[in-house]
Structure formats: C-alpha cells, structure tokens
Amino acid sequence: MIEYILRRIRKPGLKIDESTPLFSSGLVDSMALADILAKLEDLTHTRIPPGKVQPKDLETVSIMFATAQRVGKPLK
C-alpha cells in the first residue's frame, strides 16, 4: 500500500510509513483517496461499505487497514 500511495501522489523524494498522516497533512487529496480506497479493497479482498468511512478512518496506512478489517465486507 505504501508503495502504491507513493506512486499515486508523485512527490519525488517523499518518504512515508504506516503512521504518516496522509489526509490532514495534504499529501493526499480526496480524488486520490478514491483510488487508495479501491486499492485497499483489492488488498484486503473486501468491499468497504460507502458512508461508513470518514477521513480519520483513512488517515494513515495502519488506520486504513484497521478500518477495512472493521467495516469491510468480504468479497463474494
């Protein structure tokens, strides 16, 4: 996921880890979050029910995986 986010936001030289704030820091905008959510669904084999996530639920890589575990529904 970290590699994907780095490719997606295209900021040369930037380093992030599992606890780097993504949303509140401005590194990730809402349109990129849509892709990141889709990637999260792919990686966790879940569908994240719309309307059940807020920016704080996706603030860091570790939080977003916890979110997927909490609200994601396994893909059929």
Next chain:
Amino acid sequence: MVGSHGKPENLLDALAAAPDDSPFVTAWVNEDNRETVTFAEFRRRARSQACVLRSQGVARGDRVVIIMPQGISAMTVFVGAMMLGAVPAFLAYPNLKIEPSKYRSGLAGVTANLKSKLVVIDEHFPQEMLGHVSLNDEASVLRVSEDLVKIGSDRSHENATGDIVIPGDSVAFIQHSAGTTGLQKGVALTHAAVLRQIEHLRDALRIHRETDRIYSWLPLYHDMGLIACFMLPMVCHAEIVLQAPLDWVMHPATMLQIISQHKCTLAWLPNFAFQFVPRRARHDSEQYDLSSLRALINCSEPIRASSMREFERAFTSIGLKSGVLQTSYAMAETVFAVTQSDITQPSGPARIWADGEKFRRSHCVVPVEEGSPGSVCFVSSGRLLPQTEARIAPESATGFSLAQPDAGRAAPVQVGEILIKSDCLFEGYYNRPDLTREAIVDGWYHTGDLGFVLEEELYVIGRKKDLIIVGGENIYPQDIEEIIADHPAIHEGRVVALGVYNPDAGTEDIIVVAEVEDEALLANPAAIEQELRSRVIAGIGVAVGTILLKPQKWIVKSTAGKPARSTTLEKLLKEHPEFDVVSDGSGS
C-alpha cells in the same frame, strides 16, 4: 393551485399534480439495498416532516438548514419545510470528500449568514461538528432519529399545510455557491424563477414523464443536484435514481451499473467525471449497457474536449450512442442552466479549433482548420435558453492586447467576462447586499467566467483570473496566498496562487509561486514547501499541487505594486513549460 395559464404557481403545486403511483425517487445504496418511493408516498412523507418542523416552531419565512445524508429523508424534510412556507437550504454533510477544516469553516460561516430557525441533522451527525453550527437565540438543532420519522408518519393524517398559501414570487429555497472561505454565498430563489428555469430545461431537453429517468450522484447542496436532479423531476413528474456522492467516488462503476439496470436516460456530470469514471471503471464496464442514455450533460466546470473523448472512447462499446454527450453552462445565480447544447444533433456539441498562440497572447479566438498544429480546441456549452441574454465584457483589466485580424481571415473573436440577464436570475445573495451590488450591475449578472460567443454558441473557457476550479470546486487564491504569506520564510505579499489545467486529472491543479525572504532557503526548499502545504490544509482544507519557491522580485508586479496574476502565469509557463497544457485537443 394552478395559474391562469394552467401552469403551477409554485413548486408544491407541481408536486401535488404528479400521478400518485408513478415512482419518483429511488435511493440506491447497492445491489441489495435500495428504496423507491412514489410521488404519493413522497408527498405523504413530506407532509409528515412538515408536521415535525411545525412542532419545532418553524413558520413561514423561517430558514431551515438541512445537513443530512443524501437520500429520501433529506428530500422530504426539504419539501416539508417548503410546505410551511419556510425556506430550506441544504448544506453538505461531512464525509470523505470534504476536508474537516474546510467543512467546519463553511458550516460556521453559512449558518451564521442564514440565521436559521432550525438546523436539521441526522442521528449520525458528528457531535464535534455541532460546535461549528452558528445558532441565534431562537434557533435550535433537530436531530432526526428513526423514532422521530415514525412520529412524523403517525401524524401524516394531520392537515399540516392545508391553509398555507405559497405565492409564486415567494422565496422557495436557498442554494449555495461553492467557496472556501466559509462565506459561501446563499442564492435565494423564488418558486416562479425555479419553475421558469424548469420549463426552459424541459423544452430544451424534451423531457417526457413516461420515458425519462434521471441518474444522479450529485450532491443536493449543489445546483446540479438540487435543480437538475431534484426539482426538475419533481416538477416534470419524472423518476430520479440517486446515490450518495461518496458511494460514487469510491465505486465509480456503480454509475454504469445504475444507468444500466434502471435504464436511465439523462444525467449531468462535471467535466472531471468524464475522465474519472472511465479511468477507474473501465475493467468493470463490460457487463453494463448505456444504450438507454439520450443525454449525458457536461456541466459546472469548463468543458474539455479530451475529457469527453475519453468517456466516449471508453464506453461506446457498451452502448453509449453518438451525440449523447452534451454540454451546458449553469450556475446557482440563474437557478441552474444558462445554455444547453442541442440534444438532437447526433454530432454532439459544436467544437472549434483556434490559433493557440493568439489565444494565449491576446486572449482572442481565431478559428483555424481542425487539428492544425498548435491549435486549441473549444467545446461549446450550447445556445442560450429562452429569455436569457449574454454579453461578453471586454477584458480590459487583464492587460491582454487585442489581436489584429490576419489578411483573408475572419476577425478574431474576443474573450471576455460573461455577463448574463435571464428571467431566472436571482435577486441577490442572502443577507449579503454588498456582494449583490458587486455581482449585478445594471441588471447584468457578472459571472466571473471568461468566454466568447461564436455563431450563437457560448464557449466558456475558464474562470476569471482570480478564481481556480479544482474538481468543480471554486478556490479563491487569496485564501491560499494569505496563509502562505504569513510564513516567516516568505517575502511579505509576494505570493501568487494559480490554477493550471492538469490533463491527467481533468481539472485544475493549484500552483503556488512564493518569493523567499532569504535566497539561501532555496537550497533546501522541501521542508518549507511541506510546511506551507500543511498550513494551507489546516487553514482552508485545500491541497496545493505544487509550491515553487523563487528569489525576490521573481513575481511580476502590477503598476499598483500588487502581484499581477496573468503576467506571472505567462512567466511561469515560460520557465516551466511542463505546466502549459492549454493546447488540449490540438491535432487529435
């Protein structure tokens, strides 16, 4: 009640005349979760909501702010308020797409301006956000729970609204323009103005109640969502299938799924969506069928030929017909649409190619052969709706010089600010006479958009120089500049925020150019840039794409000593040609 010409006098009369058993709203969440209400059921629920609102003291003329998730409940509260003669206004519900700092600022500013009697929220509305709702002494917050909805339903037999007369010239509701400052402008619209707009749209789009079905993910607090996808089907007695914006943005293929399954015929989208959907839903699209669509209208952002081409190429194979992609120019201040392209033309909206260099240097349009090297492609937003006039004001203030016609060629068409007169024009910004005076001069509304008219077609090329549009959202650069300039490393007052079109995103990127106090700082700019970016996010919730730190005196100043945006942009594009993508569509 209908008027002497058989037309409804207000929006509620139009709703009352809808056939009981016809489906009105289908709220789509996913394959297994959707709800459809008929017009009769919608009216019943709206009356129930009116009872609840009345029990909270809401009366004629009171403003009712509705901050609820997109769906049938929010819509029935809105109409219920209108049934009491009150003035409802949708505000955005906090979600993923709206950054918290921006949301809090907007909520405080807008609710303060409206001086509402009641703020209606749902049971899940974040408690911490309530502190940012501005309430006067008589105002209250109503948290609508399922229990309260039931109470409302039990009271549905009560005659909550029977004695209330709603004159056509009374204010029906307030819709808000976009903004980043928390001072979003509330546009108060009368029933009559909204009905006139819908009549024009119905004629232009040839809407038939029996055969048309509208698809929408557009938020109800936006004019496209509120007018085109709520009021229009309500008055024309057509069906709307809607989903929440966040559901769409997370799963763009659901748009194709809904259109396919419900055989939707009409939809509106901002330009960026014409790229967003094909890039994210292409692999899922084969199973869907878009052949039911007869108009998919690009609206609310400057229209890019490349975006529409991308959508067309991606989905022709699943039934998207030639000529379905259409265009419109719309704004809250004219209720909604100013223009609409001719949907009967199988070739779609008119396009012209113009000399790119003359356009950039002189801001005039000199038509050239299609695909000429260096040409710029413009897509028409269509012709003016009836009872609408447009004027292009000379752009004298920008410093562009007028181009001279070449021998043997038609005179160039000058670009300027679009001014509008219309029978749907608003009368002013709510509680903001200062802004109203600036916006309406001698009956002409100054749109702040730049464009030109050619062969009776209106072409909108972008916002006036001081406005940036990102993903359909208006960003005022002054808001960004103020924050950047406050940083000790930045030379006071030497900051310019600019919008530059990003063809990958289909919308503008924000580029900030700032002069540093000490040139030594330029050796290691990354830390400062990140700090500036964080400050802007924290201040107004806007993500800046690029920050360019420059030595002092780099930014071009006007004679008044202020940064000159357009000239600075020209300089920027010369030094950084990677940002110069204005020749969108050239040669292809």
